[in-house]
Amino acid sequence: MPEPGSIPAALAGGALIGIAAVAMLALTGRVLGVSGIAAGLIAPRSSDRGARALFLAGMLTGGVLVGRLLPQALPGAITSSTLWLVVAGLLVGFGTRLGGGCTSGHGVCGISRLSPRSITATLVFMAVAMVTVFVTRHVIGGIP
Amino acid sequence: MRGLSFFLVGLLFAVGLGISGMTQPTKVIGFLDVAGSWDPALMFVMGGAVVIGFFGYRFVLRRPAPFFAPAFDLPTRRDIDARLFGGAALFGAGWGLAGFCPGPALVALASGSSDVVTFVVAMFVGFLAQDLVARPAAPGTPARA
Numbered sequence: 364m365p366e367p368g369s370i371p372a373a374l375a376g377g378a379l380i381g382i383a384a385v386a387m388l389a390l391t392g393r394v395l396g397v398s399g400i401a402a403g404l405i406a407p408r409s410s411d412r413g414a415r416a417l418f419l420a421g422m423l424t425g426g427v428l429v430g431r432l433l434p435q436a437l438p439g440a441i442t443s444s445t446l447w448l449v450v451a452g453l454l455v456g457f458g459t460r461l462g463g464g465c466t467s468g469h470g471v472c473g474i475s476r477l478s479p480r481s482i483t484a485t486l487v488f489m490a491v492a493m494v495t496v497f498v499t500r501h502v503i504g505g506i507p
Numbered sequence: 508m509r510g511l512s513f514f515l516v517g518l519l520f521a522v523g524l525g526i527s528g529m530t531q532p533t534k535v536i537g538f539l540d541v542a543g544s545w546d547p548a549l550m551f552v553m554g555g556a557v558v559i560g561f562f563g564y565r566f567v568l569r570r571p572a573p574f575f576a577p578a579f580d581l582p583t584r585r586d587i588d589a590r591l592f593g594g595a596a597l598f599g600a601g602w603g604l605a606g607f608c609p610g611p612a613l614v615a616l617a618s619g620s621s622d623v624v625t626f627v628v629a630m631f632v633g634f635l636a637q638d639l640v641a642r643p644a645a646p647g648t649p650a651r652a
Contacts, residue, residue, distance in 0.1 A: 368528025373548045376527025377555025383520035384556065385563030390512035392573035392580045395520065397610040402634035414513045419613065421514035425521025426617030429530070436525040439620030441532035441606045452612075452626040454601025456633020459609060461641070462594020463582075466529075466608040467520075469595075470553060475560030476581070483587050488599035489539075495603025496539040506604070 367436035384472050394476075396468025397422075398459035444507040462488070509575035521614045527552040530615045532606025539603055 365371040387395040391414070400418050403409045430437050440448060459465040462484050464473060469488075473481020499506050528534045528549055537546035572578055602608050607615065607626055615623045 367526050368531050368534045368548055370548045370551055373527050373551040374555045376523045376525070376529070377552035378559055379519060379523025379526065380552065381556035381559025381563065383516050383523055384560050385567060386512075386519065387516045388564060388573065388579070388581075389567045389570070390516065390574050391509060392576035392578060394581060395516065397608075397613065398634070401609060401613065401631070402638060405631060405635055406638045408638075414510065417510050417513040418517040421517025421519075422521040422610070422613050423616060424514075425518040426525070426530075426614040428518070429522060429525030429614060430617040430619075433525055436528070436530055437615055437618035438531055438533070439615065439618045440622035440626060441536065443622050445625055448605060448622055448625045449629040451601045451605035451607070452629025453633040453636070454597050454604070455607065455609060455612075455626075456601075456630035456635075457637045458594045458597030458599070458601060458633070460594065460634050460637035462591050462596075462598055463584075465598060465610070466553075466602075467610050471556045471560055472564075473582075474553075474557050475564050477561075478582065479585055480582075480587055480591055484591055484595040487592055487595035488602065491596045491599025492539050492603035493541050495600050496536055497542050499604065500536075500540055501542055 367433050380467075380471060381475075384467070384475065394468055394472040396464050396472060398456075398465040399463075399468055402456075402460050442506050447507055458488075512575055520610065523556075524611050524614050529608075529611040535606040535608075535611075536603075539606075 384395040387393055400415050404412060404415045404419065442448065464481065464484060469481040469484040474485060524530055529552060534546065535549065537544070538549035568579065605626055609630060612623065612627050612630060616627060
């Protein structure tokens with residue numbers, strides 16, 4: 364088993380992600396979008412909470428499996444700064460709902476469908492993430 | 508069977524994320540650090556996923572319907588509006604700050620790290636905040652993500 368995050372592992376993991384997205388469509392008829400599925404679990408106006416809960420339970424179970432077999436794949440967070448984590452979490456939560464998707468729904472499923480919205484969103488969030496890392500790493504000199 | 512499908516797809520997806528390196532924020536930041544010592548490995552995650560997704564979707568959509576639902580339920584919007592830009596930009600900023608996007612953050616909960624819990628709780632507050640302030644979603648907007 365190659366080291367998680369090495370190029371062969373990235374390719375294999377990416378293939379599994381693609382297979383999961385295709386299986387989602389074949390079995391349930393839906394796109395695999397984590398932010399939409401997760402947000403719908405707690406949204407006041409929502410549907411199909413049971414299916415959302417089962418999907419997320421599958422993800423958490425998968426996480427436990429990864430933690431057992433490849434503990435180095437789950438090193439935790441990059442910082443212990445609560446302020447930093449809260450700001451980042453709020454931006455990710457609010458932004459993915461406002462933009463209608465995240466890395467899975469726009470990045471994987473949307474690009475696979477050649478959706479112009481998803482291609483645009485993916486280019487924007489990748490570019491802004493790169494600028495953010497540039498600023499935090501090379502302008503302000505690292506995160507707390 | 509439909510419920511089991513959601514569970515198993517979620518499990519497979521999480522294992523893929525773990526193997527891929529997406530659950531390691533340092534790795535993600537290294538990929539996003541194009542001006543520093545850029546680590547290209549994670550490009551292969553999206554590459555692998557999209558190649559399989561592109562051909563797999565075409566193959567599956569030749570069927571009249573999914574196995575456990577009456578019809579395919581795919582997003583239909585094609586307009587590019589300010590919300591799409593603004594939302595993607597805010598998301599990108601958060602992703603760049605923490606190195607977590609939603610899926611990997613949920614998988615990383617299994618690390619037992621309270622810092623990951625902090626991020627995930629804030630992310631759910633962000634979901635809820637947007638749902639509360641936003642205009643009602645267009646009818647039939649499917650779960651996506």
